[in-house]
Amino acid sequence: MSTAKEEEIGLQTLQDVAIRTLALCYPPHVQGQVTLLCHSENATYRIDTPSGHRYALRVHKHGYHQRPDIESELDWLSALQASGIRVPRPVIGLDGQYVQSAEIGAGKELNLVLFNWVGGAEPTADVDVSAFMRLGAITAKLHQHSRQWQRPADFRRIVWNHQSMVGPEGHWGNWRNAVNLDSSAFGLIEEVLQRVESELASYGQDAKRYGLIHADLRLANLLVDHEHTHVIDFDDCGFGWYMHDLASALSFYEHHDRLNDWIEHWLAGYAAVSRLTAYDIAMIPTFIIQRRIQLLAWTGTHADTQQVRNLGANWAKQSVDLCRQYLNDGLAQVALR
Template sequence: MTDPASLYRLAHAALAQYPLRDAQPSLLSISENVVFRIDTPSGPRHVLRLHRPGYHTAAEIGSELAWLDALHATGLDVPRPRPGRDGGRIRTLCGTDGIPRHAVLFDWMEGTEPTTDVDPAAFARLGGVTARLHAHSRQWQRPPGFTRKVWTPATMTGPDAPWGWWPDAPGMTDAGRDLIAGCLRTVAAQLADYGTGPARFGLIHADLRLANLLISGTHTRLIDFDDCGISWFMQDLAAALSFYEDHPQAPRWVDHWLSGYGTMGDLTQADLDILPALVIQRRIQLLAWTGTHARTEQVRSLGRDWTGRTFALCEAWKNGRLLRHLG
C-alpha cells in the first residue's frame, strides 16, 4: 500500500496516539519506509517513520531504539524517539489492506542531505563520528532480548537476502552473472580469512550513505538507523559510498573518511585491505535492491547504465583496481 491517501490515513492514525495538538503530516519520502515531516502550530517539528511491513519485528525496532538511547546518553547527536500517550514508542497500525505496520515518531534534526558535490571535509567528520559509534558499540552491553539483523554474505548477497537476489536485477546478462558469482566467491573467502573477531565485527549503522546524513554547518549528523545490525565495522565505510562507488570523488571521500576515523579510532592494514571486498559486496547488494525496487523513482534515477557500471566495478575489483590507492 503506497498510495498517498492511504499513507496519510495511517500517519494520522499514528499521530492520534501522541500528545501532539493539531499535528500536520507532510510526506517526505517513500523508500524502504515511509517518512513524514510532522509540523505543529506552536511546538517542535518531528519525523514519523512508517516501517515497511514484514521487514523488522517490533523487537528489532525496539533494539534499534535502545541503541539510539545509549548513543544519545554518550553525547552523540542521533535521532531521538518520542513516547506516545501510553509511554510506548512503537505504534502498530493496520491500514485498509489489513497488514500490520509499525510506526515510530522522532524529534526533527536540522541539516541538509548532501549530494555528490559534498565538501570532502564532511567525510572526515563522518569518519570521526563513525569511529565514536564503533567505540561505543565495542564496549556497550546490549540489553536482554536485543536483536538485529546480521549482515554477512548470506544476508547481503545470498538467494534469501532481505534486499533481493542479485541475478534478478534489471539488465542482468549471462556474462555479468558469471562475473558477479566469481567475485562473490572471492569476497566470501577474503571475509572468512579476515574473520569476525570483536575488534572487526559488531553492531554498526550499516547504511551510512549520503541520504542518511545531514550536513549543518560544520556538523555531520547520522540519521536512519533502520538497518543497523551486526557486521564488519569497515562495512560502514563501504556503505558510505553507496550508489556512487565509481564516482570520480570516491577515492577522496575514502581518504577523508579514513583521516577522520583515525582521529578517534585505530585501523590496521588488514582493515584497509578488506575494504575493496566490502565495497564490491555492498554494490552487488544494491544491485539486488534495484531488482526488488525497479519501479521506484530512486532506481529509475540511477540510469539505464547502472547495471553495466556495476559489471565494470566488478572487473576493476577482480583486477585489483578498486580503491587501489589504499595499497
C-alpha cells in the same frame, strides 16, 4: 532500505495510518499537518505544528522488522544520544511507549515511531570531502560505542553476513534480477563473489571486526548542519562487519572519480578517533564490491521506484566494470594517512 520479502501497502493507506496514529497516540503539542517526506522503504512524514515545531513520523514497512527489533534500534539510539553522538531522538506516546502500532485490516499491523526533527542538508556526490572526514570520525565513535556498550539481554537486530547481503535469498533480493544487468555478466559477478566470500572467511568475525553497525551509512542518511553531522535512519542497523559502514557511505557512487578522495578523508577522520589495522584497510575493496552487488540486488526489488530510475541505464554496466577492477586489484587503491 530494506528487505524484498514484504508486502506493499498503498500510500493513501499509509498516510491515513500516520494521521490516525498521530491523533490517537501522541500528546496535543505534537499534532499538526502531515506531509509525506519520502517513501523508499518506510514512509516518513513531516509533522508541522501550529507552534512552528517539526517532527518526523516513520511508518515502518510491513513485514521487515517486528516490534522488538524496532525497540532494540531505539535502545541503541538512546545509548548513542547519551554518549554525545548526534542521532534522532524518539518521542514517547501517550501510553508511555516509543513504538506505536496501528491495525490496517486482515489482522495486519504497522509499527510507527515519532522522532524529533533533525535539521541540516543532505550531502550530494559533490560534497566537500571534509564531510567524509567528519563522517569517518562519527563512524569511529559509533563503532567504539558498539564494542563497549552492554546491550540489553533481549536486544535483537537483523544479521548482515555474506549470504544475507548477496546470496540468492538475501535481505534485499537476488542480484541476478538487477535492473539493466545483462546476464552475460553473471559469471563475472559470481567469480567476484567467490573471491569476496574467501576474503571474508579469512578476515573473520571476531569482536574487533564484526558487531553492531549502522549498515546503511550512505550520503542520504547524513544531515550536515554547519560543522555538525547527524547520523539518521538506523532502520537497517544490525550485526555486520564494521568496515561495511565505509562501503555503505559510498553507496551508489562507487564508480565516482572522487572515490579515493572520499575514502582517504573518511579514513583520516576515523583514525583521529580509533585505530584501523592494515588488514582492515586492505579489505576496503572487498567491502565496496560486496556492497555494490548488494545494491544491484536492491535495484531488482525496487525497479519501479524513482530512486532506481534516477540511477540511469548505465549504472548496472558501471557495476560490472567495478567487478572487473576488483578482480584486477584496481578498485579503491588507498592508504591510511
